[in-house]
Amino acid sequence: MGEPSNTHDEKQTQLRDIVQQLSAGSDVKAVKRDFDRLIRNVSPEEIAALEQGLIDEGVPVEQVQELCDIHVSVFQSALERQAPGKVLPGHPVHTYREENKIARRKVKALVRAARRSGKDSPAFARAVDELRPLELHYQRKENQLFPFLEDVGFTGPSKVMWGKHDEIRGMLREIDKTTDLRRHTRQLAGAVRRMIFMEERILFPTALRKLPAPAWAEMRRGEAEIGYAWINPGNLWDANVVAAQSGAAESASARTEPEIAAEAAGTIPLEVGELLPEQIDMMLKTLPVDITFVDERNKVRYYSGGSDRIFPRSPGVIGRDVANCHPPKSVHVVERIVSGFRKRERDSAEFWFTLGGRVIHIRYFAVYNSDGNYRGTVEMSQDVTGIRELTGEKKLLDWDD
Numbered sequence: 001m002g003e004p005s006n007t008h009d010e011k012q013t014q015l016r017d018i019v020q021q022l023s024a025g026s027d028v029k030a031v032k033r034d035f036d037r038l039i040r041n042v043s044p045e046e047i048a049a050l051e052q053g054l055i056d057e058g059v060p061v062e063q064v065q066e067l068c069d070i071h072v073s074v075f076q077s078a079l080e081r082q083a084p085g086k087v088l089p090g091h092p093v094h095t096y097r098e099e100n101k102i103a104r105r106k107v108k109a110l111v112r113a114a115r116r117s118g119k120d121s122p123a124f125a126r127a128v129d130e131l132r133p134l135e136l137h138y139q140r141k142e143n144q145l146f147p148f149l150e151d152v153g154f155t156g157p158s159k160v161m162w163g164k165h166d167e168i169r170g171m172l173r174e175i176d177k178t179t180d181l182r183r184h185t186r187q188l189a190g191a192v193r194r195m196i197f198m199e200e201r202i203l204f205p206t207a208l209r210k211l212p213a214p215a216w217a218e219m220r221r222g223e224a225e226i227g228y229a230w231i232n233p234g235n236l237w238d239a240n241v242v243a244a245q246s247g248a249a250e251s252a253s254a255r256t257e258p259e260i261a262a263e264a265a266g267t268i269p270l271e272v273g274e275l276l277p278e279q280i281d282m283m284l285k286t287l288p289v290d291i292t293f294v295d296e297r298n299k300v301r302y303y304s305g306g307s308d309r310i311f312p313r314s315p316g317v318i319g320r321d322v323a324n325c326h327p328p329k330s331v332h333v334v335e336r337i338v339s340g341f342r343k344r345e346r347d348s349a350e351f352w353f354t355l356g357g358r359v360i361h362i363r364y365f366a367v368y369n370s371d372g373n374y375r376g377t378v379e380m381s382q383d384v385t386g387i388r389e390l391t392g393e394k395k396l397l398d399w400d401d
Contacts, residue, residue, distance in 0.1 A: 048154070048156060048157075048202050048203070048206040051156045051160060052154060052155070052156040055155065055156055055159055055160075061159045061160060061163065061328050085204070085205055085208040085209075087208070087237065088234070088236040088237035089233070089234020089235065089236045089237060090220070090233050090234040090235050090236050090237035090238065090239070091216060091220070091237040092140075092144070092145065092216060092219050092220055092223065092233075093204045093207070093208060093216075094233070094234060094237065095223070095228065095231070095233040095234075096137065096140075096141075096199065096204065097200065097204070098231050098233075099134075099137045099228065099229045099230060099231060100137075100196045100199065100200060102229070102230045102231065103131075103134055103137070103192060103196060103229070104193065104196065106127070106130055106131045106134070107131065107188065107189035107192045107193065108189070109127050109130070110124075110127040110128065110131055110185050110188070110189060111182075111185050111186060111189050112127075113126075113127040114127075114181045114182050114184075114185040115182055118181065119176070119181050128172075128175060131172065132172070133229040133230055134168075134172075134192070134229055135169070135229075136226060136227045136228060136229045137228075137229040138165040138168075138169075139226050139227075139312045140223055140226050140227075140228075140314075141157075141161065141165075141199075142158070142162055142165065143226060143312055143313065143314040143316055143317055143325075144219050144222055144223055144226065144314050144316045145157075145203075145207065145219065145316075146158035146161075146162070146316075146324065147316040147317060147319075147320045147324070148207075148211055148215045148218075148219055148316060149207060149210065149211070150320060150321070150324055151215070151319075152210050152211065154206070154210055155324065157203055158324050159324075159328055160328075161195075161198070161203070162327050162328055163327065163328045163329065164191070164195055164198075165195075165327075166327050166328075166329065167191060168188065168191050168192060168195065171184065171187060171188040171191060172188060175188065213242050213243075214242070214243055216239070216242065217239040217240070217242040217243035218239075218243070218315070218316075219316060220233075220237075220239035221239050221240075221315075222314040222315040222316050223314070225305075225312075225313070225314045225315070226312050226314050268280065284304045285304050285305055287304065288382065288383075289304075289380050289381065289382045290303070290304060290309050290310050290311065290313075290379075290380065290381040290382070291303065291304040291378065291379070291380055292304075292313070292378070292379040293367075293376055293377070293378055293379075294322045294338075294376050294377045294378075294379070295375065295376045296373075296374055296375050296376050298321055298322050298323065298338060299319055299320065299321060299322070300317050300318055300319065300320050300321075300322055300325060301318065301319075301376075302318075303317065303318075310355075310360060310381045310382075310383060311381060322334060322338070322377075323335060337349050337364050337377070338377060341364075341366035341374060341377055342374045344366075344372075344374075346366070347365065347366040347368075348363060348364060348365050348366065349363070349364045350362065350363040350364070352384070357385075358383050358385045359383070359384050359385045359388055360381060360382070360383060360384070361381070361382050361383075361384045362379065362380070362381045362382075363379075363380045363381075364377055364378070364379050364380075365377065365378045365380070
């Protein structure tokens with residue numbers, strides 16, 4: 001392969017060639033020596049740029065996902081020499097790192113419980129339950145961190161890491177069905193540890209370089225809507241102070257811009273009647289369904305913020321391309337629905353399945369204006385478990401007097 005180049009472009013080309021060799025089936029050990037020499041002084045951002053470049057060039061996301069574990073293996077020695085950026089407690093990255101510390105302990109305890117106790121023991125069941133909050137860590141990444149990275153053109157993490165999240169979710173979901181418990185838990189623990197490594201050595205350092213302070217402040221204010229895994233974030237890093245210093249927003253105690261705009265706007269005339277913006281918001285949040293609206297440019301413009309949402313949403317999703325709001329394995333389904341709506345091949349689609357013992361019904365409806373032009377898609381999700389169990393008739397009010 002020759003001597004490594006000193007220029008960024010040439011280094012990127014050689015890095016890309018190595019990844020393509022790995023994709024073609026070359027043995028990792030056979031290229032690791034040249035690889036180590038090439039990336040000896042590489043930054044996490046350059047590594048992330050390589051992955052982004054592969055996606056931009058049309059390399060299938062699934063192929064990049066398959067390379068993730070190889071990336072970790074090959075990049076590990078170089079990345080471990082990189083010092084992670086320091087942030088104060090309360091900063092989203094600090095919170096992610098604190099959760100990762102606990103996640104390491106939880107997967108270690110899970111492997112130990114599988115080895116010592118077995119699948120049917122209370123100790124193993126407890127170890128599994130104690131790992132499940134990791135889901136909140138991944139949901140915050142998908143709904144809070146990834147949208148801001150997409151805003152600066154860095155879409156690789158949302159396309160690749162989301163797929164790796166789903167692999168971990170699948171392993172955790174199937175843990176009760178495995179016939180080789182020790183092997184399964186070791187694989188799960190390894191996948192979680194590799195994800196932690198990719199986060200702390202590639203994702204977070206790159207995000208800290210790419211995202212401005214106001215983005216982190218806005219991200220922090222939306223995190224609580226999803227929640228945290230095992231911990232409460234610190235408060236030394238104050239999002240409101242950061243936002244105020246950046247001129248990005250008023251403090252949390254002040255009225256928000258939507259509140260001011262709503263007060264000035266008065267009522268909104270509808271086809272029949274008129275409502276205040278506050279009334280529309282309250283009505284949509286009260287309905288026993290999750291509603292999301294995607295406009296004609298495939299951008300998420302609204303979701304109902306009820307307290308019992310079936311699927312997580314956070315303010316970071318607003319303005320995001322709908323394709324980036326779904327796991328890579330289901331993006332083609334969303335794109336097919338939207339395409340069918342645009343072409344007026346269909347005006348609705350529906351799915352139902354069981355999730356956590358509940359029956360979930362999801363419907364998509366095309367939205368057209370009076371001229372018949374496509375203006376967007378409404379997604380409506382509902383827990384219909386109780387509805388499916390209804391029998392007979394109920395015509396009387398059964399409230400207690």
